Amino acid sequence: MNEDIQFILDSTKESMDAALKHLEKQFVNIRAGKASPAMLGSVMVDYYGSQTPLNQVANVNTPDGRTITVQPWEKNMLQEIERGIMYANLGFNPMNNGDTIIINVPPLTEERRRDLAKQAKAEAEDAKIGIRSARKDANSEIKKLDDASEDLQKNAEIDIQNLTDKYVKKVDDILEVKEKEIMTV
Structure with a gap:
């Protein structure tokens, strides 16, 4: 594989990791009833x-x-x-x-729990937007490469899409755990 393409893949993975780390940091600030x-x-x-x-x-x-x-x-x-x-x-x-x-720390009411769950969903959606943005940037970088064949570019785009799907799934899993934590009395 072309080393330019590998570099683009690596930097895309770093961007997606950063979006995931940011999401986890935001989730720490959403309290789920337990004092911390x-x-x-x-x-x-x-x-x-x-x-x-x-x-x-x-x-x-x-x-x-x-x-x-x-x-x-x-x-x-x-x-x-x-x-x-x-x-x-x-x-x-x-x-x-x-x-x-x-x-x-007062116990959370049902309404407050729903609000926190909505807030968690919004944070997860922001993380997904960051991941998709990294995908878009990577795909445009690949299209700019002159020395890579069309097949190589198509394969790289498929790799980036697989990476995107993997990270979106991670976001969904993290959100599911956080929602369960929030809604548990």
Whole structure:
């Protein structure tokens, strides 16, 4: 096989892998009822005048499936952390006991579960769009090759389509697992 075609195939596979990784990262942000330190990943805290991620000023733990505890490394940061959690608008109500911040994660309602499932479907569709875009780019690159025969180009397009089908199936499988996780009470 022509090395230009192999390069195009490899870079297409990398693009599709990136779309899959992005999808998995987005799915971490969709909470499925269980408390997780990742839920506070977007919280920024005013740390002596600069906006700093929460995990750089405090220890975030989940002692059980419904509670998140935030233990600041400096006691005087309690109010700032509490304010940061409120500003992040995550729907949490932090409680400050003077030592740590405790957040009770409320159980999800049926309607909220459906909304999260829709959000997961939308993220999966975005990943599929990224995969199909990588396919389109690869096919146009193959058509630009002058030194490859028509048969070689057709075979490369078939290989790219097989790769696309494989990655779309992976997205569907990941989505199915996430939907099941979301809908399980």
